[in-house]
Amino acid sequence: MSDFIIYNTLSRSKEIFKPLNPGHVGMYVCGPTVYGDAHLGHSRPAITFDLLFRYLRHLGYKVRYIRNITDVGHLVNDADEGEDKIAKKAKVEELEPMEIVQFYTNNYRRNMSQLNILPPSIEPTASGHILEQIEAVQKLIDSGFAYVVNGSVYFDVEKFASGNDYGKLSGRKIEDLYSNTRELDAQTEKKSGLDFAVWKNASAEHIMKWKSPWGEGFPGWHLECTAMSTKYLGESFDIHGGGLDLLFPHHEAEIAQGKACFGHDPVHYWMHNNLITINGQKMGKSLGNFITLDELFSGTHPLLEKAYSPITIRFFILQAHYRSPLDFSNEALQAAEKGLERLLKAVELLEKIQPSGHSTIDVNGLKEKCYSAINDDLNTPVLIAHLFDGVKLINSVNDGKETVDTEALLKLKKLYHDFTFDILGFKTGIAAQAGSNESVLGEVVDLLLNFRIDAKKNKDWATSDKIRNSLTELGFEIKDTKEGFTWELKK
RNA sequence: GGUCGGUUGGCCGAGUGGUCAGGCAGCGGUCUGCAAAACCGCGUACGGCGGUUCGAAUCCGCCACCGACCUCCA
Structure with missing residues (x-):
């Protein structure tokens, strides 16, 4: 049989798939942010990587498939002014933030199951891994790639880029990034517009926050994937997947964080599904x-x-x-x-x-x-x-x-x-229909169709057609065969 | 504006330097009492303009259009 070939975004080419540990595959896929109903956009990555999960298992690999749930108060931009979406909803509806998160998580899982998407091996939540994320932040500070300002911690992209190829996944050049961001926000607490938060100081009205060595706050978005993939798959793992929209900055940041923490790239094959x-x-x-x-x-x-x-x-x-x-x-x-x-x-x-x-x-x-x-x-x-x-x-x-x-x-x-x-x-x-408790209905339909066979034998086409047409109107599809008939109920 | 990707027949959607994608819809036929289903046959499509080549939808250049990402946040 031919080799299994995967397109690796990192190399921009197709590569033969070889797992790090023979017989085993570790894969991590960016999951949903659970602040709203699952929509069309969620279906493609979920289905794409479910296919990959299924196929790897079919090939005989033992696969550990991690798909995270982002439930830590983060923002959306759609017509939103930058206030924390989960916290905002919580206040409006007077619900606990975790109640909302749970509701939409359940919803997401139900929709995924309807799409016949297998549950991943582990579905870790960001809120359940605050300690791991705090540890990762500390590690970044210790290694000199992150700095603390006013209770927030930022990743120092410039410093990282001086010894590493920041932008290699998304094909961006650091100079271009500078020229695009320079004029926009000159007066933040970040050293550079390119830097991103790994820990964010929470404002007073922010509901979802945790104690940390730098004050009360919440983890930066990119960090959860680094912390959780490391915990469950190790410092190096086989496949990281997600939508093309996450290529930059999210996945680029993950590479930077991983390399800053461990001294090497965390992921062997980066896979990105296109959008809908x-x-x-x-x-x-x-x-x-x-x-x-x-x-x-x-x-x-x-x-x-x-x-x-x-x-x-x-x-x-x-x-x-x-x-x-x-x-x-x-x-x-x-x-x-x-x-x-x-x-x-x-x-x-x-x-x-x-x-x-x-x-x-x-x-x-x-x-x-x-x-x-x-x-x-x-x-x-x-x-x-x-x-x-x-x-x-x-x-x-x-x-x-x-x-x-x-x-x-x-x-x-x-x-x-x-x-x-x-x-x-x-x-x-x-198939699901056949074995259901509608069997009595099925027998009634069979009964009618057997009457129709009798009518046909007598060339009583009027009766024959009446039975079939009436059943058709009720939503049944009738087909005549050599042996007699078949039918099915169209929804 | 920058970076990357795309533009295929009525619709969706693969792919390759020189024979076929496939699905749906449509047309004709076989089968059937009629139908449905199934089967057989039919469409010579590759954004535009140049170039390379014996030959390009497939390679190169330019142009047009579409999309994603490019502040904060997830």
């Missing part, structure tokens, strides 16, 4: 195209023509390569919905197919194509295209135009099970 647009526009609250996952799943947003199932969203996202931009539109989502249905139906059909004496289809060839696609930097669109080629074959076998022998059929089933369910993480809604 809606009808060609960036998603933003001020643009009126901010869609939460709940709205998407229920179809309640004005921009949505209908509800889209979580697995449809998953399929849609995986039908594009994770490093390409992806645009959401009703038309594209409906196309994805139908495509997914076609794929899942064929996988279901596979269970009913009877083997023949010999095989006319090349399962090994298909399998090889599938693996080389996913091995090429998780090229899921090409993988899915190959799976659709196989769908055609499966349907043709069903139509008696191709044949498979027992061995080929077993391989084919395993191939589709592995890729469709285990790796890509799709699941059938129909």
Whole structure:
């Protein structure tokens, strides 16, 4: 089998994946800030790195997957004046900040589970790792890369850059950064506009704050990832993932902090998923195209023509390569919905197919194509295209135009099970339906359709059509087959 | 303005210097009492202008447009 290749943002090239410790992989992915509903923007990194997690496990690696929850009072900029968002909400609604954090964390986890995203191995919270962060701050001060001003601690970018390549991940040059920031804020307590907070002194109205050697305050944003990745994965680990929007300054800062603390780069492979647009526009609250996952799943947003199932969203996202931009539109989502249905139906059909004496289809060839696609930097669109080629074959076998022998059929089933369910993480809604307590309803439908068969035998087309049309109106899809009929309930 | 990335057929979305992506939609056919599904066939697309080449959508240059990041904060 071909090597597993990953595009490393650090080298701007595809590299063969080799874990630091044979058989084990440590990966860290930037998770959500839990001050609001999970939205479309959360789905792509979560799905991308869930795919990676699943595939690494499929390859036999023991994976420790860390995805943090940022729950320490930090800010948002969207039409916000820089006041701490979590603290602000807490006052308005008279709730404990941690109550809000818990609410949205639960919400996020529920949405992720709907998208069939596996829970990470560890989901650490920033608020639960204040001690580790204080230690990291101290370490930075001790090593001379951070300085204290008025109860805040800042990372000294200039000093770091004098001996290190600050900007190597995001492709920025320190001189350019200076020329961009110089004029803007001359009068802060920072030595340079490029410096970033690793510990921030809390103002009186700030609710979420902790005691530290430098006074009451809260940790700087970039620091939590450094502290928690180090705690659970060590000073060096394999993969760090996140959205492209985090490339600068967040990930750049993480590299600087890690190197300042340990003397070497913390991460071997940096992976970044591209972002999502809606009808060609960036998603933003001020643009009126901010869609939460709940709205998407229920179809309640004005921009949505209908509800889209979580697995449809998953399929849609995986039908594009994770490093390409992806645009959401009703038309594209409906196309994805139908495509997914076609794929899942064929996988279901596979269970009913009877083997023949010999095989006319090349399962090994298909399998090889599938693996080389996913091995090429998780090229899921090409993988899915190959799976659709196989769908055609499966349907043709069903139509008696191709044949498979027992061995080929077993391989084919395993191939589709592995890729469709285990790796890509799709699941059938129909399968869930069949085993439900709606079995009585199913028997009633069968009963009616058996009456219809009798009518058909008598060439009583009026009755036959009436039964089918009435069921269709109720949302059932009826198909006649050689053996009789099949039906399913469309949502 | 700076840096990086993108511009592919009706829609979405891969990819390669010279044969095919794939999905959805559409058209024609097979099957069917009719339908649905399935299968078969059909579209000669690669932002614009130059250049390199026997040959470029794929390489180079310029231009246009789109996006991300570039103060604070997460």
